[in-house]
Amino acid sequence: MPELTMGELTRILRECAGEGEGVAHDGEFADTLFTDLGYDSLAVLETASRLKRDYGVELTDDEVVDVGTPARLLELARRQIAARS
Template sequence: MPELTLGELARILRECAGEGESADLDGEFADVLFADLGYDSLAVLETAARLKRVYGVELTDEEVNEVGTPGRLLELARRQIAATS
């Protein structure tokens, strides 16, 4: 299993949003709202589903809807990964 980094999360976000919807995730984007990056709630929920399949991260729909930014999503996912290791 690859380490969950911000770069890995960016890759997953791009794949889950589809090629035409990918935002510029090469700069400082960790604290930018998903909506400002062009990601809707469906793309974020799909990202959470991918995190569950690949990393075993189980986030509720409420948690996913409240995270708001990639950095916060990464923080929650890493915390859960650490707790189950």
């Protein structure tokens, strides 16, 4: 299983939101609220579904909605992956 990186999470988010790869995210991306990035809760929940499928990360809907930013989602997912190792 490949390592879950911010780049990989960004790719998954883009696919789940239907956003093209040409859309640039600046350095502030990781710490910007999903809502400010234009990602609705459905896109974030779909991302969580992909994380479960691809990485075995099981997050509750409440965790996903409350996480708020890509950086915090990545941290939560990595913690769960590390706990299984």
